[in-house]
Amino acid sequence: MKKCILAIETSCDETSAAVLVDDRTLLSNIVSSQINVHSHYGGVMPEIASRLHAEQITLVLERALRESNLDYSKLSAVAVTAGPGLIGALHVGLQAAKAIAIAYQIPLIAVHHIAGHIYANHFLGAMEYPALAVVVSGGHTELVYMPHELEFQIVGRTQDDAIGEAYDKVARVLGLPYPGGPEIDRLAHQGVPSYVLPSPKTDHPLNVSYSGLKTAVVNLVHNAEQRGESLRVADVCASFQKRAVDMIVDRLLKALERYPVQQIVVAGGVAANSYLRESLPRRVREVAPHIEVAIPPFWCCTDNAAMIAVLASRMYDLGHFAPLDQGADPDWSIEDFLPQPKE
């Protein structure tokens, strides 16, 4: 009997379910996005997100099982994102997963959303350790050192906004639709980085800060409005994108001096960014050509249950199961995800 994992992801604005057999054979990965609804509000409305998850979850599960040509009785375990994320949204997935675990008498696996983003790279092949994960998502921006599999140490982080959040806020002030990342990325190709934007100082050499950069763009827009001048929007996008991405890549290169690693893995929605995908591997190659760089394929950069399933599959092998009173933790730190070895 093959190992067969059903995974559920509902931490933000995508309702997703996936079925994975063995370590990386994906039989289905259904993603029902709420973006069209939230875009009317310019960002994710948590209460609306919970309600839409509650409406969609059973349909998404049904489709995931149907596409995989399996029924619930064939499952070895059910995995679910238990945090971080929106509390109400997380609970919808968690309750569905618990109901399946009870009904089919299979283990429950509680997965950390950001660790899932990191393990999306498993679809490219096994990861090599020690590794350094560059987490660039809508809610998180972190450099995570992984001495061994499933060990996570945050060695650098944003002091304020996440990079994806900064993209979304800058897009909003420029009058671009939500989510702003893909739109800024697209426009940046039509412009040149001709606006001078700040590169904020941070408390720690491996930290980043996006709030100052975001405010600088907001001020640029407001000043232009007051003077009745029009901005070259594509150039603003190119300037912001260059600063935002260069900042995290600069910190990554600095981190490599302290943490000699075998592999760098990129993780999170901003891993879909074209400039990051081109510049990060190039700059790493210039200073450390021996280090492997992995970037997840486009289809698993933003939220999906396949990445939760691929990590859960490793957790299943190692016996990392959750109790049926498992809670959702909106602020779960990746360092508290699994028991970490003592120093």
Ligand code: KG4
């Ligand atoms: O990882 P994710 O789905 O959300 C969290 O787990 O937080 O990432 C969503 C973020 C959004 O902020 C979105 O604007 C950004 O990823 N994003 C991008 C691109 N595609 C998505 N940012 C920059 N360039 C892109 N091409």
Ligand code: ZN
């Ligand atoms: Zn995410």
